[in-house]
Amino acid sequence: MNIRKLLESHKEIDDRINLGLEEIAQLRALAERVTQRFTFLGSTGSGNSDRVGNYAVKIADLELRIDREIDGLVELRERIMNVVSALGDSTERLIIERRYIMHESAEEIGEKLGYSSRHVTRILRKAITKLEALYPDKEDIA
Numbered sequence: 001m002n003i004r005k006l007l008e009s010h011k012e013i014d015d016r017i018n019l020g021l022e023e024i025a026q027l028r029a030l031a032e033r034v035t036q037r038f039t040f041l042g043s044t045g046s047g048n049s050d051r052v053g054n055y056a057v058k059i060a061d062l063e064l065r066i067d068r069e070i071d072g073l074v075e076l077r078e079r080i081m082n083v084v085s086a087l088g089d090s091t092e093r094l095i096i097e098r099r100y101i102m103h104e105s106a107e108e109i110g111e112k113l114g115y116s117s118r119h120v121t122r123i124l125r126k127a128i129t130k131l132e133a134l135y136p137d138k139e140d141i142a
Contacts, residue, residue, distance in 0.1 A: 003083065003131045007100040010080060013073045014103065020066040021046055025058055031055035077101060086134050093125035 014044075017081045031052055080101065094113070098104045106117040106124070113120070 001034055002067050002127055003135060006076075006080060006083065007096070008126075010073070010100055011078055013069055013076060017069045017073065020062050020069065024062050024066070027062070029058050056094050059074070083131060083135060087127055087130060089127070092130070094124055095120060095123050096127050096131075 049140075082095050084096050087096070090115075095109055097108070098109045098112075104112075106120040109115070110117045110120045115123075
């Protein structure tokens with residue numbers, strides 16, 4: 001895995017986690033509606049209890065998947081932080097962390113640090129080039 005892919009994979013995992021959490025919220029809302037209807041109608045054998053059970057199983061499966069994704073994200077973050085710590089320039093480290101860990105745009109980073117977005121982009125490019133030179137072997141960062 002090269003440096004760019006390593007850095008970009010953090011956002012991909014983070015997005016999958018957030019998508020899973022949204023899906024859980026939707027399933028819980030559906031299960032709650034079915035449960036309310038089931039409670040209102042009483043136990044009529046209409047299959048509502050099966051639907052609630054199905055939602056519960058889906059929610060539990062998603063929660064397990066998200067837990068695994070979070071564990072992977074934590075490990076990836078540690079790897080990224082170890083790689084980025086090799087940069088001697090604290091501004092480069094900070095900008096890489098804000099961009100690839102906090103997922104801020106160049107504009108947001110520039111605004112917070114008092115740089116133009118173009119300057120932030122130049123610093124990012126320079127920092128990634130340095131990291132690629134420091135870690136030319138893919139196994140060093142894997």
